[in-house]
Amino acid sequence: MRPRKQKQEKLRxxxxxxxxxxxxxxxxxLLIVMEYYVYEYFGIELLKMIPRPPNPLGVVVTKYYQLQIKKCKYxxxxxxxxIGPAGSTVQAIQQFSGSRLQLRSDTSCDLHIKIIVQDFENIAHWRIQRAKDAIAYVLENKDNQVSLNQKAEQTVRNRCREIIATSNRCRLRTAHRGDNAWIEENDEYGQETISNYLARPAYETRNYIQ
Incomplete structure (x- = not known):
């Protein structure tokens, strides 16, 4: 599929x-259902297929592997x-490989990724290789599939964030108008008190998207 058609399909x-x-x-x-749809439509296909590890050998160990990537090459x-939108890509890599990733970057060209695995010795080595394969796949971005899916996912997340923010602002305005009307009504009858006003339910705005 041509790049222009790919973008149009993602927008659709x-x-x-x-x-x-x-x-x-x-x-x-809203956010629960959104997560379902972004995974179904924009999840990286390779990372959806969790591979089956080999039969265990040896004892359970904790293995560390330092992967160094030259950022300036890209x-x-x-x-x-x-990392991906809201951490979705790195979470998918971790689930795919059964490992834990720690990213560290500095002002140099180097990105350091520590791959951490706790499993039987042979499986630990296998999981480290799966993590390296997944990272390489994401960076390769064959046919722009990874980048297009990430951009589309981010668009959905941004729109949902705007919807939640607008909804919260509307609730706050409604609450403010309701409190004002309540005060005016009590003033009319000479019954409004500060203690009653403070006893009304508090309204708070929450940012649901990381």
Whole structure:
């Protein structure tokens, strides 16, 4: 598929997901349903297929592997590519490989990734290799599939963040108008008191997206 058609297809999928999410606007289930759809449509296909490890040999050990990547070799932000929107890509890599990743970057060209695995000795080596394979796949970005999926996922997340922020602002304005009307009503009858006003329910705004 040509790049232009690829982008158009991803935009179509974004709009399709947002239509599916409309019944959940203003509902606490919005983010839960959103996670389902972004995984189904924009999850990296390789990382969805969890490989089966070999039969265990030896004893359980904790293995560490230091992977060094030259950031300056790439034309894109390597850290953002590996982490993905809201950490979704790095979480998928960890689930795919059964390992834990720690990323460390400095002002130099080097990105240091520590791969940590606790398992039987032969499986630990196997999991480290799976993590390296997954990272290489994400950076290779064959046919722009990884980058396009990440951009589309980020678009959905941004729109949901805006919907939640708008919904929270509306709730706060409604609460403010309700409190003002309540005070005016009590003033009219000479019954408004500060203690009663402070006893009313508090309203808070939460940022649901990391």
């Amino acid at each position: 999928q974004v709009e399709h997901i947002m239509d599916k999410l409309k019944p959940f606007y203003g509902c606490h289930l 034309k894109f932000n390597v850290i953002s590519r590996i």
